[in-house]
Amino acid sequence: MRLIRNFVLVFSLFLLVTACNDNKTTLVVYTTHGKELVEEFVTDFEKKNPDVRVYSIDMGSQDALDRIRSEKANPQASVWWGAPAPLFMQAATESLLVAYQPTWSSAIDSAYRDEENFWYGTFLTPEVIAFNSEKLSKESAPQDWDDLLTPQWRDRIVIRSPLASGTMRAIFVSRITESLRRGGTVEEGFNWLQKLDENTHSYAADQTMLYIKLARGESEVTLWNMPDIMLQHNVNNYPFDYIMPKSGTVIVTDCIALVRGGQHQQLAQKFYEFVTSKDALIQQAHKYYRIPARHDIDMQSLPEWMREPIKAIPMDWKLFAEKSNEWMRYWDEQIRNRGK
Amino acid sequence: MQNSEQKRALSISDKTNFYPLRWFVLLILGITVVYPLLHLLDRSTVVDGGRSLRNYLHFWNWNAPFLDALWGSVWISVASVFFAGIIGVSLAFLFERVDLPAKSFLSAVATLPIVLPPLVGVVAFVFLWGESGIIPRFLQFAFELSAPPFYLEGLSAIIFIHAYSFYVYFFLFTRAAFQRMDGATIEAAQSLGASYFTILARVIFPQLRPAISSAAILVFMISMASFSAPFLFGGEYRVLTVEIYNSKLQGDMPMAMTQSVMLGVISLLFLFLNLQTESEASGTGQKGVPLPPRPIQRVLYRRIALFIAVVVSLILASPHLTLLLLSFAQNGSWTSQIIPETFTLANYTSLFFNHKVSEPIMNSSMMAVLATTMNFIIALAAAFWITQRRWRAGRVAEVMIMIPWAIPGTVVAIALIVVFNTGHWFTAGAILVGSFWILPLAYFIRHLPIVYRAAHAAFSRLDPFQEEAALSLGGSAWLTFRKVIFPAVRPGVMAGVLLAMVMSLGEFVSSILLYTFTNRPISMAILNEMRLLNLGTAAAYGVMLTIIIFVITWLANRWDE
Amino acid sequence: MARVRLQNVSKAFDTVQAVDNVSFEVKEGEFFSLLGPSGCGKTTTLRMLAGFETPSAGSIFFNDTNVTTAKPQHRNVGMVFQNYALFAHLSVGENVAFGLRARNVEKHEIASRVSRALAQVDLSGLENRAVSALSGGQQQRVALARALVVEPQILLLDEPLSNLDAKLRVETRERIRSIQKKLGITTFYVTHDQEEALTQSDRMAVFFNGKCEQIGTPREIFNQPVSREVMAFLGRANFFQANVVEPGLVRLPGDRQIKINNNEIKAGTQITLGIRPHHVELYAREPNFVGEVSKVTYTGAFEELVLRADELQIEAVVSFQNAGEKIQIGDTIPVKLPPEKLTIF
Numbered sequence A: 001m002r003l004i005r006n007f008v009l010v011f012s013l014f015l016l017v018t019a020c021n022d023n024k025t026t027l028v029v030y031t032t033h034g035k036e037l038v039e040e041f042v043t044d045f046e047k048k049n050p051d052v053r054v055y056s057i058d059m060g061s062q063d064a065l066d067r068i069r070s071e072k073a074n075p076q077a078s079v080w081w082g083a084p085a086p087l088f089m090q091a092a093t094e095s096l097l098v099a100y101q102p103t104w105s106s107a108i109d110s111a112y113r114d115e116e117n118f119w120y121g122t123f124l125t126p127e128v129i130a131f132n133s134e135k136l137s138k139e140s141a142p143q144d145w146d147d148l149l150t151p152q153w154r155d156r157i158v159i160r161s162p163l164a165s166g167t168m169r170a171i172f173v174s175r176i177t178e179s180l181r182r183g184g185t186v187e188e189g190f191n192w193l194q195k196l197d198e199n200t201h202s203y204a205a206d207q208t209m210l211y212i213k214l215a216r217g218e219s220e221v222t223l224w225n226m227p228d229i230m231l232q233h234n235v236n237n238y239p240f241d242y243i244m245p246k247s248g249t250v251i252v253t254d255c256i257a258l259v260r261g262g263q264h265q266q267l268a269q270k271f272y273e274f275v276t277s278k279d280a281l282i283q284q285a286h287k288y289y290r291i292p293a294r295h296d297i298d299m300q301s302l303p304e305w306m307r308e309p310i311k312a313i314p315m316d317w318k319l320f321a322e323k324s325n326e327w328m329r330y331w332d333e334q335i336r337n338r339g340k
Numbered sequence B: 001m002q003n004s005e006q007k008r009a010l011s012i013s014d015k016t017n018f019y020p021l022r023w024f025v026l027l028i029l030g031i032t033v034v035y036p037l038l039h040l041l042d043r044s045t046v047v048d049g050g051r052s053l054r055n056y057l058h059f060w061n062w063n064a065p066f067l068d069a070l071w072g073s074v075w076i077s078v079a080s081v082f083f084a085g086i087i088g089v090s091l092a093f094l095f096e097r098v099d100l101p102a103k104s105f106l107s108a109v110a111t112l113p114i115v116l117p118p119l120v121g122v123v124a125f126v127f128l129w130g131e132s133g134i135i136p137r138f139l140q141f142a143f144e145l146s147a148p149p150f151y152l153e154g155l156s157a158i159i160f161i162h163a164y165s166f167y168v169y170f171f172l173f174t175r176a177a178f179q180r181m182d183g184a185t186i187e188a189a190q191s192l193g194a195s196y197f198t199i200l201a202r203v204i205f206p207q208l209r210p211a212i213s214s215a216a217i218l219v220f221m222i223s224m225a226s227f228s229a230p231f232l233f234g235g236e237y238r239v240l241t242v243e244i245y246n247s248k249l250q251g252d253m254p255m256a257m258t259q260s261v262m263l264g265v266i267s268l269l270f271l272f273l274n275l276q277t278e279s280e281a282s283g284t285g286q287k288g289v290p291l292p293p294r295p296i297q298r299v300l301y302r303r304i305a306l307f308i309a310v311v312v313s314l315i316l317a318s319p320h321l322t323l324l325l326l327s328f329a330q331n332g333s334w335t336s337q338i339i340p341e342t343f344t345l346a347n348y349t350s351l352f353f354n355h356k357v358s359e360p361i362m363n364s365s366m367m368a369v370l371a372t373t374m375n376f377i378i379a380l381a382a383a384f385w386i387t388q389r390r391w392r393a394g395r396v397a398e399v400m401i402m403i404p405w406a407i408p409g410t411v412v413a414i415a416l417i418v419v420f421n422t423g424h425w426f427t428a429g430a431i432l433v434g435s436f437w438i439l440p441l442a443y444f445i446r447h448l449p450i451v452y453r454a455a456h457a458a459f460s461r462l463d464p465f466q467e468e469a470a471l472s473l474g475g476s477a478w479l480t481f482r483k484v485i486f487p488a489v490r491p492g493v494m495a496g497v498l499l500a501m502v503m504s505l506g507e508f509v510s511s512i513l514l515y516t517f518t519n520r521p522i523s524m525a526i527l528n529e530m531r532l533l534n535l536g537t538a539a540a541y542g543v544m545l546t547i548i549i550f551v552i553t554w555l556a557n558r559w560d561e
Numbered sequence C: 001m002a003r004v005r006l007q008n009v010s011k012a013f014d015t016v017q018a019v020d021n022v023s024f025e026v027k028e029g030e031f032f033s034l035l036g037p038s039g040c041g042k043t044t045t046l047r048m049l050a051g052f053e054t055p056s057a058g059s060i061f062f063n064d065t066n067v068t069t070a071k072p073q074h075r076n077v078g079m080v081f082q083n084y085a086l087f088a089h090l091s092v093g094e095n096v097a098f099g100l101r102a103r104n105v106e107k108h109e110i111a112s113r114v115s116r117a118l119a120q121v122d123l124s125g126l127e128n129r130a131v132s133a134l135s136g137g138q139q140q141r142v143a144l145a146r147a148l149v150v151e152p153q154i155l156l157l158d159e160p161l162s163n164l165d166a167k168l169r170v171e172t173r174e175r176i177r178s179i180q181k182k183l184g185i186t187t188f189y190v191t192h193d194q195e196e197a198l199t200q201s202d203r204m205a206v207f208f209n210g211k212c213e214q215i216g217t218p219r220e221i222f223n224q225p226v227s228r229e230v231m232a233f234l235g236r237a238n239f240f241q242a243n244v245v246e247p248g249l250v251r252l253p254g255d256r257q258i259k260i261n262n263n264e265i266k267a268g269t270q271i272t273l274g275i276r277p278h279h280v281e282l283y284a285r286e287p288n289f290v291g292e293v294s295k296v297t298y299t300g301a302f303e304e305l306v307l308r309a310d311e312l313q314i315e316a317v318v319s320f321q322n323a324g325e326k327i328q329i330g331d332t333i334p335v336k337l338p339p340e341k342l343t344i345f
């Protein structure tokens, strides 16, 4: 009897809990933008739409793509907010996204959006050389990409393992495309990466490990994106600073899209518009160091440091989407740790 | 005249049977265990719509890192067995042969690694022994060095963690063998004039060998399946489980499937080895006088023994203490200091009062209860028929139940993804991937063997005449099961159920591949807090899990007595 | 109380013929023992009576009802198991009450019947004890009370004394017998100990290799065993090969002729003679032959002797009243095998 009673108890508890969640519409958002930023906008959105509960799941960008791909037959998320454009391109080719033309579609450069409206850019994220500011100063840190290859930095660099990181992929692939753009070969690009591998002290399994290793001075230098570095510096007081590479840097377009087959498409569009509105972008710029991709925002309303243009190296994102998997696999099989 | 086999079945049918339920058990096992694995095997040989072994050929390409990963896994496992074996067996010797001071306290400490959930344990090690961990930093500071004198990383870290986590198996198995050993055999050898080392080599060791070798195979299997340590600590070192995860992350499902099949096959091989040595180990069952530990006479030696014991227990408890310390640290406050310096209770209050933080706890509890309830029903039913009713198809059911014991969680998860990405008649057309139910299902599959083994052992100890006594007193089938059979096996079965519950609560390996927003479990919350550098919150989750596990393990041990 | 009839009952397990074509009938209120060496099929027979095994062939009747395939729950038998099979998780009282609960007896009646049953076995007031806290003898009595409280029509006991020490055994045996007599319940008692069977049975059956060799009162079986095996199993015995010289006279090895009380066996027939040691007459006035003492064993009340006469070897017993002086190895004693005590096979 006790057995049956316990079972009934547990089961009713279960029903109770599931029932609790049922009186609100749920909107699921996969995002890579970090808890602080996302939670702020989710809360605001929920305040404006009291009958909606937004579940935002924060994860790595490759994770997000993988999840959407795995759930293709049974999509859970309706909005995918954040991750570099190539991942969105890949998702679009795999028919994981649904086209949506935002109200501000005319206010964005065609380089930062999909022709068929599958995805739009939200932020322009420059990749930078980041360093531990307790150990190095703006002057003593490496100033450009090639500086990283000098013997001076041997075993002083930590690299986030690039396979699962959109940011690192963009940086690595850009070294190869740069070589091609200057009339070189893919092999020369790999050579560059090989030399970097020789100077690399360790590969961090994830972003956190990277921050920890850098913050605690295990390694002094890393390659990462600027907003994250600044956010960690400000929110967690980590001794981080960055150098914008002299020869220019890759600028990754952080994008947003709607997931094909996701529930509550109307609501999803509403959320999409909400987090990419002018006000939202300005707020994100000030608080979270995010450079808006829209060009119709008044320069004066943006933080001062954002007003000067960043020297960008052009990147063929189509080529990136096509080749990055192959190149990364080659790197993983033939270069990683082979130089030691 | 009918043949005797039929007659026997007939005479059994006079007892309680719940006959049709048997086929229900087989059906469930078929759907949840066998079908996904076979389906995985099938799909891994399909390339571009045609049947081909191309995936496997790439796997065996000598330059491919997958082979590196295979060797990596094997090598790590061998080393883990070696070190865990040395630690576990020598501790067992120490406990059984030497009359240590404060023995019962020490033996509780020696099993501490058990109560550390896999992911949490690894996280604790990162903070303690990692390059910027407490101990290397402290040494660097204490000796005014420019760099930490040593730290754990990559291969050495994985092996260190494995040795720490898995020596317990050697320890417990060897201790049990010591306790089964007949002390008279040693006295006999002494009286025949054998030296201490002869006795060790010729008398003691042969009696421990079956226990040690089954622990070795078990640890090898667990090391092959280990995911959290190489995932967080591995850095450049490749192992199969992490490669599978990476392949999946890259969207290369064919490769993930192929690697899963390879890992699964190796693990199954070891399962069969294990089952064999195990029957060997339990075969030496004659009970004798247990041999008493040797008292330490000299005061100096006693002090030394005590000192060693204290040091060892400090080392063993260090991950737990680290977690405890960190759980009070303010998020983001620990950078270049040796230990965190700003403390707060906020991490704990948020566990209970912050909805977003407490939700994973609710999720995990719910899923653990669901999965374990199903485990309980299926394992109890299968063990009942197999041990009590000489169920012939029971052998098949038993094999099906034990398979998940060998198959690493990563492989189970990949198989589930492959199968439940479409609807089936047995899911009423629903697609389970991306739904709440996929995780309880994975937990159910993974922990079925634990509950089954507990139930099987409990039923094997059951006096068969109890049931007959009840029946002859006029008890109906159901009354007899409820009032006599079940109460008699309950302590053992519940111990298994609690263990499974604990493992479900902290499950990480398949969760990382299967979770969705409706069922985000504690382990994923920990990983995410780590990602967001909320080390305090992550540690608080870890401490809470550890406490739950500790309480439940303690309860289970009490019930099993 | 029931009459029980087994009709050509057999039971086979795989290759083992555990019970082989057994038939007998037991009267109401009879105390019936099943005696035989280990593995001869006693337990199997008992379990078929209880309903735990179904016969491969033959039928079982309680009174005139065929119960061959009836379920154990529906037979209303009480069984005491060799290891008692007490429910360890239940108290003494709950153990005894189990059968009453199964029969949906009302609560207050359960309580009074349980205490009466416990009183019957001298365990009054132990209702709330854990069974593990009882001694072996007490556990045995709880098992008995549990079997009896439901007022079964037959009582089955499978070696109920085998786990008790020698002194308790006699005491318990007597208790079982007296309760059985008082209740007048038909009882089957399985044992491999001939003394137990002989002392308390109304009638008994002796089993060998699944076959029922002989059925009868203890006296009949002890004194007129039908086979050499039965005779040997029921106590010590001397056996001799003999050749019938003429009706009523046989020749033992060593050309010793002795008389037998049977004139129907034809001359030239090979027979076996059996005689129990205490029936061998020593210091007889008309000895058949003289034996030389080859072994003397002192047992307290008796001396057991082994005597040799050529290749004959004879066990005999001497009580001290008969022995005039101390018997030593090498002594020669006149021996007589009285015809009326010889069993012929």
Ligand SMILES: Nc1ncnc2c1ncn2[C@@H]1O[C@H](COP(=O)(O)OP(=O)(O)O)[C@@H](O)[C@H]1O
Binding pocket: C013, C014, C016, C017, C018, C036, C037, C038, C039, C040, C041, C042, C043, C044, C045
């Ligand atoms: N369940 C069974 N399966 C197979 N053989 C059995 C079984 N039960 C008894 N036997 C065999 O039947 C024979 C008679 O057994 P049993 O009735 O227990 O003998 P007893 O009680 O006289 O010692 C033995 O040879 C025994 O091995």
Ligand SMILES: [Mg+2]
Binding pocket: C039, C042, C043
């Ligand atoms: Mg028997």
